[in-house]
Amino acid sequence: MDTIQLKATKRTALGKKATKAVRRSEMVPCVLYGEKEIIHFQIEEKKVKNLVYTPNVYIVQLDIDGTEVEAVMQDIQFHPVTDHILHMDFYQINDEKTFKIAIPVELQGVAEGVKAGGQMQLMQRKLKVKGLKKDLPNTIAINVEHLIIGKVIKVSDVKVDNLQLLNAKDSIVCAVKATRKAVSLSNQTEETDDATEEGAEEAGKE
Numbered sequence: 755m756d757t758i759q760l761k762a763t764k765r766t767a768l769g770k771k772a773t774k775a776v777r778r779s780e781m782v783p784c785v786l787y788g789e790k791e792i793i794h795f796q797i798e799e800k801k802v803k804n805l806v807y808t809p810n811v812y813i814v815q816l817d818i819d820g821t822e823v824e825a826v827m828q829d830i831q832f833h834p835v836t837d838h839i840l841h842m843d844f845y846q847i848n849d850e851k852t853f854k855i856a857i858p859v860e861l862q863g864v865a866e867g868v869k870a871g872g873q874m875q876l877m878q879r880k881l882k883v884k885g886l887k888k889d890l891p892n893t894i895a896i897n898v899e900h901l902i903i904g905k906v907i908k909v910s911d912v913k914v915d916n917l918q919l920l921n922a923k924d925s926i927v928c929a930v931k932a933t934r935k936a937v938s939l940s941n942q943t944e945e946t947d948d949a950t951e952e953g954a955e956e957a958g959k960e
Contacts, residue, residue: 755890757824758805758812764819765794782839786816786825788846788853793818799839806830806839809858809879813887814844824848824887826855847887854920856880857891859927863899867930872903877926881909885917901930 765776765783776783776796786793795818805812805827814825829843847853858880868874881894894914896907906929909921 755813755887755892756810757815759815759817760797760801760805761817762795762797762819765796768794777838777840782842784842784844786818786823786844786846787828788825788844788851797842802839802842810892811855811857811880813847813890816844826853849887852884852886854882854884855890856882858893860893860895861928862895862897865898865901865930867901867903867905870903871933872930873933874898874901874928875931876928878909878921878928881912881927882920883914883917884920889916896927898928898930901928903930903932905930 762784765772767775773783780799781796782799782802784795784797786795795816805814811826814827816823816825823846825844825846827842828845829841831840831842832838833840845853859876859878861874861876865872865874883890883894891914894912896912898907901907906926908923909919909925909927910923912919912927
């Protein structure tokens with residue numbers, strides 16, 4: 755999995771007033787969990803945009819006052835009106851520890867149902883997995899070429915080497931839905947077939 759580097763500074767003052775002061779200075783208050791010590795720190799809001807406003811998921815290499823740790827973003831809170839980032843939670847990881855993370859889904863190929871006029875619908879843009887850092891892909895690739903109209907791919911159909919999928923097994927990842935175009939093409943085909951059969955019957959009578 756790709757990584758992104760962020761520099762941060764420890765927070766010495768905590769509480770509501772201190773947190774408000776952090777936000778007024780265009781910094782984001784953050785917490786790092788995962789080890790015995792919980793670390794409170796802050797990052798410039800503009801520096802986390804490449805981590806937050808993207809469909810990609812990264813291993814975060816945090817530099818907190820010169821101490822480097824690896825982590826994954828676990829939670830984020832936004833202001834309900836301004837959409838400014840209010841708070842971020844990170845979870846510290848290492849090479850030997852399994853952890854949970856959501857990985858983007860990548861659909862590969864063109865479904866047979868789409869070729870027939872159907873519409874591909876991606877129900878789950880990310881799937882939650884548990885595993886080691888070394889086994890994490892950038893995306894979970896799912897081949898959809900075989901899907902016809904009305905068929906779906908469930909979590910139980912998805913296999914990822916060395917990773918445990920945590921979503922409900924019967925939840926739908928993607929599906930090919932019928933469209934007006936597909937129904938129209940189907941009706942036209944049926945009408946053509948009926949006309950061909952009728953023509954064959956008339957010819958037989960003659």
